């Protein structure tokens with residue numbers, strides 16, 4: 001899919017851009033049915049349901065799936081769709097290399113993910129995340145939130161997340177002037193975000209709506225591995 005100069009400018013300025021309708025509704029429906037079926041089959045390699053201090057979190061019944069492209073042909077096809085890679089490559093200015101795929105189920109009542117930078121987990125730069133909404137994603141269901149411009153500050157320090165609302169234990173320390181912006185998305189829309197952009201999500205406050213999303217991470221062929229500065233990688237808080 002071809003990006004306008006304005007979309008590329010927005011990505012560089014704010015650290016994110018939404019491309020509406022990247023996947024059509026038939027494909028989105030197929031993704032939902034496919035991943036619900038695969039989840040119902042039982043445990044998959046790398047499943048993580050989040051912290052154990054809130055056993056009532058519905059995420060535990062529907063843990064996120066990771067790196068499905070290693071064992072699932074359809075995931076590989078969707079994560080390497082030509083239209084998606086075209087956008088990734090226009091934004092990073094390099095040939096893309098698929099690094100990671102994930103599926104978040106986020107059922108009604110599920111916790112969100114403490115705000116963080118992906119490069120606090122994956123120490124390769126540049127890195128880009130692609131977050132595809134499979135359900136309508138708004139404030140009530142715990143949509144993706146981003147801190148515009150935060151990618152320009154480099155990596156933040158890490159601190160403990162509030163696990164009453166986050167299924168992960170670590171979050172980024174917020175820049176003083178941080179504005180947290182909710183991103184409204186329709187099924188099939190894709191959010192592209194810089195590996196240093198602070199983002200995450202809050203609780204799914206609804207009793208009847210899911211917030212499923214297909215998430216991929218890419219680096220460029222010329223991206224470089226780096227040593228995270230002290231206190232700025234998720235492992236630095238855990239140890």
Ligand SMILES: O=C(O)CCC(=O)C(=O)O
Pocket residue numbers: 104112113118129131144199200201213215
């Ligand atoms: O979907 C979410 O709630 C958060 C996803 C996220 O932070 C990520 O993919 O890095």
